Amino acid sequence: MVCFSICRPVLLLSLLALTLSEQPLRADGAGDNVAGQVRAIPPPGVAIPDDARAVLTSEAARLGTGIEALRQRLAGKPERVYLPDVEIFHKAVDWALRYDGFYDPKQADWAAAQLKTGFARLESLAKGGTPWLDETGLVARGYRSKIDGSVQPFGLVVPPSFQSKLPHRWRLDTWFHGRGEKLTELDFIRQRMTQPGEFTPPDTIVLHPYGRYCNGQRFAGETDFFEALEVVKRDYRIDPDRIVVRGFSLGGAACWHIATHHAWQWCAANPGAGFSETEEFLKVFQGETLQPFPWERQLWSLYDSTTVAGNLLNCPTVAYSGEIDRQKQAADLMAQRIGDGDSGLSLRHVIGPKTAHSYEKEAKATVAEAIDGIAELGRTRVPRQVRFQTFTLKTNRAAWVEIDALGEHWQPSAIVASFGRGRFNVGVKNVTAFTLRFDPGTFPDEVGSRFGVTVSEDPFGDSGTDLPAGEFGRSSDGSLRISFARRGDGSWGVAPDMPGGLRKKHGLQGPVDDAFMDAFLFVRPTGKPANEKAGAWAAAEMERAIREWRRHFRGEVRVKDDVAVTADDIRSSSLILWGDPSSNSLMGKVAPQLLVRWDGKGIEVGERVFPAADHALICIYPNPLNPERYVVFNSSFTFREYDYLNNARQTPKLPDWAVIDLKTPPDSRYPGAIPAAGFFGEKWELKAGF
Secondary structure (H helix, E strand, O other), rough: OOOEEEOOOOOEEOOOOOOOOOOOOOOOHHOOOOOOOOOOOEEEEEEEHHHHHHHHHHHHHHHHHHHHHHHOOOOOHHHHHHOOOHHHHHHHHHHHOOOOOOOOOOOOHHHHHHHHHHHHHHHHHHHHOOOHHHEEEEEEEEEEOOOOOEEEEEEEEEOOOOOOOOOOEEEEEEEEEEOOOOOHHHHHHHHHHHOOOOOOOOOEEEEEOOOOOOOOOOOHHHHHHHHHHHHHHOOOOEEEEEEEEEEEEEHHHHHHHHHOOOHHHOEEEEEOOOOOOOOOHHHHHHHOOOOOHHHHHHHHHHOOHOOOOOOHHHEEEEEEEEEOOOOHHHHHHHHHHHHHHHOOOOOOOOOOOOOOOOOOOHHHHHHHHHHHHHHHHHHOOHHHHHHHHEEEOOOOOOOEEEEEEHHHHHHHHEEEEEEEOOOOEEEEEEEEEEEEEEEOOOHHHHHHEEEEEEEEEEEEEEEEEEEEEEEOOOOOOOOOOEEEEOOOOOOOEEEOOOOOOOEEEOOOOHHHHHHHHHOOOEEEEEOOOOHHHHHHHHHHHHHHHHHHHHHOOOOOOOOEHHOOHHHHHHHHHHEEEEEOOOOHHHHHHHHOOOOOOOOOOEHHHHHHOEEEEHHEEEEEEEEEEEEEEEEEEOOOOOOOOHHHHOOOOOOOOOEEEEEEEEEOOOOOOOOOOEEEEOOOOOOEEEEEOO
16 A cells, blocks of 8 residues: 555655665764764774785776876867766775775775776776767766866666667656765765666666765765766766656755755656754754754755745655654655645655655555656746745756845745746845846747736735836847846846846855855965964864865865965865965955954954954955955864764854854864854845944
8 A cells, every 4th residue: 555645736746765775864862962972974994904905005006097197198188078987996996995994894895896997997098988988787987076176976877778879868867875974985886886776767867976975965965966967968868858856865855955946957856755954853853952053043044945845836746755764754844834835736745654764665666657757748948937935046046037136145035937928927025136047949939029027026916116018028049038136216127237346146145165065275374373372273173174075075175375376276266265364375365355354463343353362263255356256264164073973964054254262172063162153245245233
């Protein structure tokens, strides 16, 4: 028997299953709620036989040498983009050897097999061939990330029907994996070469992102998914209107996030178990008493799906839970939030009877049938109505509508847009600028070649600024891109160019953690700090950040001395400046242009001054040397060791700026005491009260 709730208008929410190799989301209850007793994640490895280690070390070095030689030969050639398909095998073994990443002696055999595959691909690529691009079945692939230049793996399941030369466009499913605290590259690639996963629909390519270890597609793990997706689109003929996102357990949490915050890109979503928000899950699953700072609570909305549940109007979804799984809470809460809204939706929630944390056979068949039916129809690329909720310009697009500016970040914001004959109707909440955007050939004929626009300050209102028909027209190629902004008097008008000067915009809106979702460079001070305590703190925090980036986002941080930073570095990367304005020459150059002042005597925030002898500054701001990139003072990603123990804790812990009291040492939760912190305003100004 399969139990499921009846759904109102077409919201199909789908379920995801746990592969045999995936580990369920672990929580040790009170044992993982003690900040002073944090177990190591990833855990320490185990020894492998000395002779095996010696052989693997030698062979990994030989493969690395071969890769570097081929890199030089391929310089400037298009084939160079396929080097990561070789490098993933070298990294998997090399990192396991160097960073204590073996968790079972038999993994030495896995490492030997992966090196063998790496050598085979190296030889093929040296001869100009890429035979793995034509393979069917289980295929391990890789790419080089724009974030830190690291090589990251992903897996593919390529159907037997696949032929690279066929003009056919393939459906693509993405499967987000569950929590695995020992999921090194070595283990992940082994899985991707031996296990197809929970769902392998016919005539469908399945993408398994690594997600940079075990973070539920958050932060760099989110960027990882989209980078891997772009490589798959580059190398395989993917139908953009038949992309499905799926996952179970931690992968279910990832699916909830990706489905709700990027809803317009998928033809269907299929989350299973996991969590869909922060607060209630940690109370129910972890038994945790939460005492967040006010800004932490606001920042939960970066990844919480319950606060933007209405976005699923534009993404048919089918959710799955086991009847006796504690993680059923995720879909239950989403169903409640969807039902409380005005979208006219109800969540389709397929439930496996008497089942805990796994897929039940009949329920799985029900889910598969529903998702396959939706995928057959494909995505509605240009829906007649778009509804989009957000709290940040980090996620600002839904189909043919983009939000360009908010009244205030981290407050509920919404846009509802529809079209009919001769007119677009747009209602907004906490939105001060937006764009109507249609790619070539997608402008709806129903609207007509000339049209008017009505903008209301109520997302569901039918009156407001009326911009008459005939004022606007589409391009001859069937495209349109036209922006609107609210004027000083409250009316709306066309905005051919956004206002000049600093303002928060997509990709440049904070908080601190946002700098680590794109290219960044650590800048090490070479001068003498103004205050010994602050200098020692910054040096220790930088070393910790380098180590923790490797452990949790599986890359080596790019580091340069302040005197070695080039104009190209400033152009291409956000600069993460460590030290103080005396020790770091670049910080000394940009600090006077920030609204939070810092010199050898004190840190001045509005009317408050904190002694520099025992205080430091963390902040993010548009780089005065290149306002299209960030500058960050003294921070990497802001969640710490305590938060590694449960993925729902992995949310931003600091806003746009924070003063750190160094009299309180750093711990597993914070870099010190925080006497003051806050968000900058929409023009990157210091808000009133500071």
